[in-house]
Amino acid sequence: xxxxxxxxxxxSRPAPPADPLDARVQRSWLLLAGSIALxxxxxxxxxxxxxxxxxxxxxxxxxxxxxxxxxxxxSVDQRDARRREEVDNFARVLxxxxxxxxxxxxxxxxxxxxxxxxxxxxxxxxxxxxxxPILDATLVPTRPGAPRAETVLPAVDLDDPGGSxxxxxxxxxxxxxxxxxxxxxxxxAHGELLGAIVISRRRATPWSEASRRLLAAxxxxxxxxxxxxxxxxxxxxxxxxxxxxxLPTLR
Numbered sequence: 661x662x663x664x665x666x667x668x669x670x671x672s673r674p675a676p677p678a679d680p681l682d683a684r685v686q687r688s689w690l691l692l693a694g695s696i697a698l699x700x701x702x703x704x705x706x707x708x709x710x711x712x713x714x715x716x717x718x719x720x721x722x723x724x725x726x727x728x729x730x731x732x733x734x735s736v737d738q739r740d741a742r743r744r745e746e747v748d749n750f751a752r753v754l755x756x757x758x759x760x761x762x763x764x765x766x767x768x769x770x771x772x773x774x775x776x777x778x779x780x781x782x783x784x785x786x787x788x789x790x791x792x793p794i795l796d797a798t799l800v801p802t803r804p805g806a807p808r809a810e811t812v813l814p815a816v817d818l819d820d821p822g823g824s825x826x827x828x829x830x831x832x833x834x835x836x837x838x839x840x841x842x843x844x845x846x847x848x849a850h851g852e853l854l855g856a857i858v859i860s861r862r863r864a865t866p867w868s869e870a871s872r873r874l875l876a877a878x879x880x881x882x883x884x885x886x887x888x889x890x891x892x893x894x895x896x897x898x899x900x901x902x903x904x905x906x907l908p909t910l911r
Contacts, residue, residue, distance in 0.1 A: 681739040688732035695724040746870045774878050778871040780859035784833050787855040788815055795855065799837050811836050818853060829856040843867050845879035849887035
């Protein structure tokens with residue numbers, strides 16, 4: 661499937677866990693609900709049996725409810741802050757694409773804006789060379805001042821059925837550059853695979869859902885930008901070339 665992302669295809673790994681911030685918020689609400697239920701039970705027992713010495717347990721339950729409420733609010737604030745950061749990262753990526761008017765500029769926008777938001781150590785943009793079964797891969801470390809690296813990869817079987825092409829690209833990128841934990845998303849324009857974006861990091865921990873969403877969104881926007889450049893070039897060629905002779909028009 662061309663529309664998704666693939667993580668570390670060699671070797672395969674289990675599905676990524678749920679977002680830890682969402683899980684923390686869920687736990688905080690469960691803790692708050694449990695604290696309230698405990699307090700309600702103690703108060704009810706105190707009403708039914710007035711002689712029971714439940715003052716201290718009730719005070720403790722009240723303190724537990726207050727603590728659970730603070731924890732729940734803090735968890736929600738942390739999740740919302742991460743969501744705002746994710747939106748800001750995506751807006752920055754979109755702004756970079758909006759300024760790009762050529763395929764090379766789109767690649768530069770990907771490299772300049774995507775790395776910080778995904779917590780990647782390396783970013784690789786892979787483009788299919790027109791008219792040849794070859795992939796041009798450019799690796800850019802996210803560490804400032806680190807040099808780029810370029811290589812050429814085979815692309816002869818990317819259109820074969822069975823398995824996703826971005827997975828095959830990710831495997832080749834990983835082997836060519838000696839990467840470890842990789843995550844890839846395809847670049848597609850007008851139904852044609854143009855390449856892929858591959859991010860990598862040294863840590864073996866699973867990629868966060870925020871990183872996955874940002875990579876997928878960036879790949880979709882980059883694909884749309886590349887499609888616009890292809891359409892623009894085709895229209896420009898049609899406007900300046902005679903359809904019958906193939907020669908440049910008078911204009």
